[in-house]
Amino acid sequence: MIKQLYKLQNSTDIRGIAIDYPEKQVNLTNECIKLIAYGFVRWLEGKKSMNRSSLKIAIGTDSRLSGPKLKYSIIQELSNLGCKVYDCGMCTTPAMFMTTILEDYKCDGAIMITASHLPYYYNGLKFFTKEGGCEKEDIRSIINIASTEEYSYEADKGPVFKVDFIREYSRLLVNMIREGVSSKENYDEPLSGFKIVVDAGNGAGGFFANKVLAVLGADVTGSQFIEPDGRFPNHIPNPENKEAMNAIRTAVLKNYADLGIIFDADVDRAAIVDSKGTEINKNALIAVISSIVLQEHPKSIIVTDSVTSTGLGEFISKLGGTHHRFKRGYKNVINEAIRLNNEGKECDLAIETSGHAALKENYFLDDGAYLIAKILIKMAKLNLENKKIQNLIEDLKIPYESLDFRIDIKDENFKEYGADIIKELEYCVQGIEGWSLVPNNYEGIRVSCDKSNGDGWFLLRLSLHEPILALNIESDSANGVKKITDKLVPFFSKYNGLDINKLILN
Structure with missing residues (x-):
């Protein structure tokens, strides 16, 4: 059981198989869940120097069957541990963070049950305090506590309150858009x-459709x-998925x-399509929100991740901004943006090509609904x-070819x-x-190729979690990728x- 807990850690969250599936054994069991919840409470006690009976914790789920x-x-x-619990029902990951901020709640911690865009048989946990999402080291500490400490329960159970938190979160977005547009003629319905x-x-x-x-x-x-x-019967809720974008x-x-507008399962990512059916995601989405910011x-x-295009960097530069191309991983770009601000360098946006977008004005929370509200x-x-x-993005240079x-x-x-x-390739280049x-x-190796030798660039990096070398290629000429x-x-x-069969068959 103890080894199983550590295997469930997926960098800054918990993920595992929650429903029986052919050739997939359930490893996110009720026993594991309870141990991790205990670890989170004890971790919060230490972090806030509070007794567990004084802690307020919110919990929500996405639409997964196991939720x-x-x-x-x-x-x-x-x-059983004596905590005051807010059952937020079906919610979004960004909304769960807001339970730690809003005056009527001021929760000490929040838990979101989600596995983002992964198939229906997966599930997982994301944890928040008012400082933001838990880091990799925090998750490890929570598991360490869950693995080593003996249980002790309070004599009195903590109260459980059911709340329709997504309704309250929707009001925040509605008010934000009304005030942002500030239409004198139609303040209440600026999208009429x-x-x-x-x-x-x-x-x-x-x-988002009916409540916002x-x-x-x-x-x-x-x-x-x-x-x-x-069951996600129509398509995987993922802005990076071709079927979903189609x-x-x-x-x-x-x-x-x-x-x-398209969201992922727990709404921390989004993308858009314009009136002509043109997909605005990845580099184009970054360009849109960069223009606004x-x-x-x-x-x-x-701050963006490592796979953004050369054309995007040029676009940001023309607008007077500075493109800081960092590492893959939404927490990586967010933490880099926070670091830059702490050094006195103004950074108001951290965004990954996957659709994770975090703005300084919104606690550097990666929130797909907030991103869409800005747009x-x-x-x-x-x-x-x-x-x-x-x-907004008429001047964005789009590569002639791009393949991953x-x-x-x-x-x-x-x-x-x-x-x-990667090290050997760096020498050979x-x-x-x-x-x-x-x-x-900051990640892997990125190589620029002149007009005669590919007319573009490629990036080779190790996947964050899987035994994979990820290769991204862009070219401004026909057959440049080849x-x-x-x-x-x-x-x-x-x-x-x-x-390398896929590469050979290209």
């Missing part, structure tokens, strides 16, 4: 006249998959909508100038094996004509521990 059962086990454990469709992928984000957009006057006819269904694109075009905070630093405010204002949201490859590492010691390959190492790179891969294949072929 109610896991929530019941956690609530039972927290109550807009047709906006939402695709929640049957996750927890369906509330419709309240603000938008026509949400054509919104789809907004009813929670933990679904919201089709809905926009079919309903002649002005905008399409830089108008409000000129010369701000924009909606700008859309309403642009409309007064007969402009659309896509006008996932190269499986078959060696048992995959981290050391992958690191050695120095002898390849037309290729040069990109300076100030020119780059043709030079990489002989190098990778030397390593028997790699599966």
Whole structure:
């Protein structure tokens, strides 16, 4: 059991198999859940120097089938420990953080039961205090406590209060948009006249259509998959998923909508589609919110992950900002933004190409709904100038070709094996004509390729959690990606521990 707890840690959260599935054994059991909940309470006691009977803890779930059962086990454990518990029902990850901030709650901690975009048979836990989401070291401490301490319960059970917190969170978003647009003619319904469709992928984000957009006057006819269904029967709720993006694109075009919005399962990520059906995610989404932020905070630093395009950096620079390309991982970009601010360097946005966007004005919380609210405010204002949201990124340079490859590492010691390959490639690149190492790179190896030798760039890095070398390639010319891969294949072929079939077949 103890070893099992450590295996459930997924960097800054807990993830595991919660429902029986062929060839997948359940490892996120009720026993594990209770142990981890106990560890969180004891960790909070130490962090806040409080007795557990004084602690207030909020808990919510996304739409996963295993959510109610896991929530019941956690609530039972927290109550037995004497804590005051707020059962927030179906909620979003960002909303759960807000339970630690809002005056009427001021919870000492919050737990969100979710596994983000993973298949329905997964589930997990994310933890918050008013300082933000728990770090990797915090999760390890929680598990250490759960693994080593003996249980002790309070004589009196703590009270449990059921609250419709997503309704309160929706009001925050509604008021934010009203005040942001500040329409003298139509303050209450600043989105009147807009047709906006939402695709929640049957996750927890369906509330946004009727509790936010419709309240603000938008026509949400054509919104789809907004009813929670933990089987995710229509598509995976993930803005990076092609099927999911095709679904919201089709809905926009079919309903002649002005905008399409898509969320992941727990609404900490989002993307949009414009009225012409053009997907605005990844680099384009970063460009949109960067444009908005830089108008409000000129010369701000924009922190992104490592796989962003050269064109995005040029776009941010033209707007007067500084592009700081850092590492993959939403916590990495957020913590880097916080570090820069602590050094006196203004940074108002940290965003990953996956759709995790965190703004300084919003506690550096990666919140898909807040990101969309910022975009909606700008859309309403642009409309007064007969402009659309896509006008913000007319100057964004889009690569002619881009491909992502996932190269499986078959060696048992995959981290050391992958690191050695990256180091060797770094040495080899120095002898390849037309290729040069990109300076100030924080992850893996990034290489610039001149016009004759690929006309673009590639990044090779180790996956954060899996035995995989991730290879991202962009080119500004036809067949440029092939020119780059043709030079990489002989190098990778030397390593028997790699599966490069996908790269060869490209």
